[in-house]
Amino acid sequence: MxxxxxxxxxxxxxxxxxxxxxxxxxxxxxxxxxxxxxxxxxxxxxxxxxxxxxxxxxxxxxxxxxxxxxxxxxxxxxxxxxxxxxxxxxxxxxxxxxxxxxxxxxxxxxxxxxxxxxxxxxxxxxxxxxxxxxxxxxxxxxxxxxxxxxLLPQYEILGRGDAPTDLSDWNGLRVRAGGGLGSAMEALGAVRQSLPAGETSTAFQRGAIDAAAFPFTYAHVAFGIDEEADWFTSNLTPGTxxxxxxxxxxxxxxxxxxxxxxxxxxxxxxxxxxxxxxxAQDEINLPAFRENLVEVIYSDDQLEEFREVAGRPVWEAWIAENQDDFDAQGLFDAVWEYAAEAEAAQ
Structure with a gap:
């Protein structure tokens, strides 16, 4: 013992x-x-x-x-x-x-x-x-x-430097984002960085990354990202x-x-x-973010453009890459099927 x-x-x-x-x-x-x-x-x-x-x-x-x-x-x-x-x-x-x-x-x-x-x-x-x-x-x-x-919440992004108020501003930014989220950011011209959560704050301090995607808002605070950031997105919601x-x-x-x-x-x-x-964390963290950081809010047209370039193309590429190893199409379809059934039951 x-x-x-x-x-x-x-x-x-x-x-x-x-x-x-x-x-x-x-x-x-x-x-x-x-x-x-x-x-x-x-x-x-x-x-x-x-x-x-x-x-x-x-x-x-x-x-x-x-x-x-x-x-x-x-x-x-x-x-x-x-x-x-x-x-x-x-x-x-x-x-x-x-x-x-x-x-x-x-x-x-x-x-x-x-x-x-x-x-x-x-x-x-x-x-x-x-x-x-x-x-x-x-x-x-x-x-x-x-x-x-x-049950990680939808991700948002915190970063340093000038806030990316236009989608073109993401071009060249080094963003900590994994999986399909990383692919979505690459579709905007960002440079994907993959590193464990616990190493992200240090990467900011070393100047190795410009922004980081984490479950909003709790994980940004849990790993000290808000202490390194100048701005945050609040409605990009690229996924989780x-x-x-x-x-x-x-x-x-x-x-x-x-x-x-x-x-x-x-x-x-x-x-x-x-x-x-x-x-409970959002109730504490979001007001603090708004007080201390620049909030980036995208228009409906900007969000639709983001989904167009980083939605279906990323889905199709993932299915094609994995279909020979397992039923990737069936798994992807199951997500939408389960969601539709859950919504119908509400």
């Missing part, structure tokens, strides 16, 4: 561990300790998983303990899949565009202008995609299984990505069925907590 001395300061799980013996047990089972690998600090993205870990601890009377290790203590952001493959830990957060060749189907989440702008539709679509055969197969290659979406949570397949299969059921019963609650945490 020496690992419990390494609890990250500020993690909500810490207080739960101290009182674990006092919990009323409703799920019987053996003592199990799981480690989840995560980069960066505790933030809105991890709020749901922290709540899940606390709930599991309570329900099992302290027997099933889950700790999220932050700051890349267990693995770097780009190597979490490798760690799962060799059973180095029991779960991890992954960002699909950190290793596109390793999770090619997951790159569908990063295509620009998908119908995921409505938070409720977004949650329903992503929950169903976590069970799509192509998404499951990507993780199976790494001894992993999809658990729950990170998937920084979701996956579990080690070997570890999951080794759990007793009641622990497996307990984990799976928490997925909807995790997503609800994450979305609430993102919204």
């Amino acid at each position: 020496k690992l419990f001395g390494k609890l990250v300061a500020g993690a909500t799980l810490g207080m739960s561990l101290l009182g674990g013996a006092a919990f009323a047990q409703s799920v019987e089972g053996p003592e199990v300790f799981w480690r989840i690998s995560m980069w960066g600090n505790p933030r809105a993205l991890s709020a749901g998983m922290e709540a899940m870990a606390e709930h599991v601890l309570e329900e099992t009377g302290g027997n099933f303990r889950i700790q999220i290790f932050y700051g890349g203590q267990l693995s770097s952001a780009r190597e979490n899949l490798d760690g799962l493959a060799v059973n180095a830990f029991e779960g991890a957060a992954i960002c699909n565009f950190y290793h596109p060749g390793r999770n090619p189907a997951w790159m569908v989440f990063s295509l620009p202008f998908l119908p995921l702008g409505d938070p409720e539709i977004d949650r329903q679509v992503r929950a169903r995609l976590m069970e799509h055969p192509a998404i499951v197969a990507d993780m199976a290659r790494w001894n992993a299984m999809p658990y729950v979406s990170g 990505s998937e920084c979701g949570w996956v579990l080690n397949r070997t570890a999951y299969d080794a759990l007793p069925p009641q622990y497996q059921d307990l984990l799976m019963s928490q997925r909807e609650r995790i997503m609800e907590i994450q979305q609430a945490a993102y919204a």
